[in-house]
Amino acid sequence: MIYDYCVIGGGIVGLATAMKLQELEPQASLVLLEKESSLAMHQTGHNSGVIHAGIYYAPGSLKARLCRSGARATKAFCEQHGIPYETCGKLLVATNDLELQRMSGLVERARLNEIEVEQLDAAALHRREPNIDGLAALLVRETGIVDYRRVCASMATVIRQGGATIEMNVEVAAIREMADKVSVADNGREWQARKLVVCAGLQSDRLARMAGIETAHQIVPFRGEYYRLRPSRNDIVQHLIYPVPDPDLPFLGVHLTRMIDGSVTVGPSAVLGFAREGYPKFSFNLRDVAEYAGFPGFWKTMGKNLKHGIREMRNAMSKAGYLQECRKYCPSLELDDLMPYEAGIRAQAVMRDGTLVHDFLFLETARMLHVCNAPSPAATSAIPIGEMIAGKVVGVKVR
Numbered sequence: 001m002i003y004d005y006c007v008i009g010g011g012i013v014g015l016a017t018a019m020k021l022q023e024l025e026p027q028a029s030l031v032l033l034e035k036e037s038s039l040a041m042h043q044t045g046h047n048s049g050v051i052h053a054g055i056y057y058a059p060g061s062l063k064a065r066l067c068r069s070g071a072r073a074t075k076a077f078c079e080q081h082g083i084p085y086e087t088c089g090k091l092l093v094a095t096n097d098l099e100l101q102r103m104s105g106l107v108e109r110a111r112l113n114e115i116e117v118e119q120l121d122a123a124a125l126h127r128r129e130p131n132i133d134g135l136a137a138l139l140v141r142e143t144g145i146v147d148y149r150r151v152c153a154s155m156a157t158v159i160r161q162g163g164a165t166i167e168m169n170v171e172v173a174a175i176r177e178m179a180d181k182v183s184v185a186d187n188g189r190e191w192q193a194r195k196l197v198v199c200a201g202l203q204s205d206r207l208a209r210m211a212g213i214e215t216a217h218q219i220v221p222f223r224g225e226y227y228r229l230r231p232s233r234n235d236i237v238q239h240l241i242y243p244v245p246d247p248d249l250p251f252l253g254v255h256l257t258r259m260i261d262g263s264v265t266v267g268p269s270a271v272l273g274f275a276r277e278g279y280p281k282f283s284f285n286l287r288d289v290a291e292y293a294g295f296p297g298f299w300k301t302m303g304k305n306l307k308h309g310i311r312e313m314r315n316a317m318s319k320a321g322y323l324q325e326c327r328k329y330c331p332s333l334e335l336d337d338l339m340p341y342e343a344g345i346r347a348q349a350v351m352r353d354g355t356l357v358h359d360f361l362f363l364e365t366a367r368m369l370h371v372c373n374a375p376s377p378a379a380t381s382a383i384p385i386g387e388m389i390a391g392k393v394v395g396v397k398v399r
Helices: 012-024 062-081 097-112 122-128 148-161 201-210 286-293 296-304 306-317 319-327 378-394
Strands: 002-008 030-033 090-094 117-121 136-140 144-146 165-167 174-177 182-185 190-198 217-224 227-229 240-243 255-258 264-267 338-340 344-351 361-364 368-373
Touching (some): 012 190, 030 190, 062 144, 062 378, 090 097, 090 122, 097 136, 117 122, 122 136, 148 165, 190 201, 190 378, 201 217, 201 368, 217 286, 217 296, 319 338, 368 378
Parallel strands (some): 002 030, 002 190, 190 368
Antiparallel strands (some): 227 264, 227 338
16 A cells, blocks of 8 residues: 555654644545654653743744744644643743843843743742742743643544554664655565655654765754652642743753643753663663764764753752752752652754754655754644644645
8 A cells, every 4th residue: 555644753743743634635545653652752751741932932933933833722732632731831030140131131032922921020929939039030921731642642543533544663674765655664564655754853863864865963862850849849839930041051951840740840951861762860872872972063062062061960960969950949949859750852953063953954855854853842833843744745835
């Protein structure tokens, strides 16, 4: 059988793409291939569960536009399918004069991104969050929380009900593009389709090269190390609590995140990972390390961010150092409040010149589209990303 469309990757971007392909062409045949035995096992399943509003992102960027529309689409999808979510809001807390200066820049960025924010002084912040200290804060009301694994499960149901096939335990070993179709094979099976979309996350660069596409980037894994608060401290905050980010750094810093199950996580740090899919502490994969160590862009970006990287590594290794980051704005936290929690791994695309890719990166051929970088807020933005990808593949302009 030759399918009309094949999607590789059962994370939220791959599922949203398959769902939108079905919406655009309801009669088309479609197969989705996933390496693991369950969906959303990697970046999506280790996500913090935040429905981002999009305040941080460069005005006019694809990331900013897709995040705004994605937040609305995610909430609408949850309401349609009975998935619990909460629009709890987020507070960005300034704890020193430099962060106060940076906060003014965020106010302007919010205006350009058409996001409503409220500026709070120290007294107003304390009234909203008695356990949080700061000189001032920005309230982003639209930020929410959800379990993206439940979103993925509902997407999969929609896809199957639309007549598509989802194949699990398919580790792709070969991709071959021909004049009239694309062949995808694992060890022993083969699927053929007229168009292929690859949403492979942590393995996206490898699958692009497997398909014969020349790439100028490399995926470098960064571990997000988390703790969770002991249950007796779950009422410590009512909003998500974030520091004001340093614009020179690629990550947002340690924050307190309310989860939809009532728990609160603390994190993440952002440390270099030694395995693309190694979630336990001290995971190591020789192939993964050898690949990025042999890539010139890796050493350039590590040189640019050496001081930050050392600090992140120290905090990841020292619970006390991690606690110190949290106590800048939540001084009542104690060491015993921090309990173990699973890590996440971010697939960060790095270019040969050492530039970190902060926006979405797509590589296309006549019959293939590869999603080679889907940065945060990819989970929030998944539905409009899927709609955009589906439109590209089908040849239909979408809004």
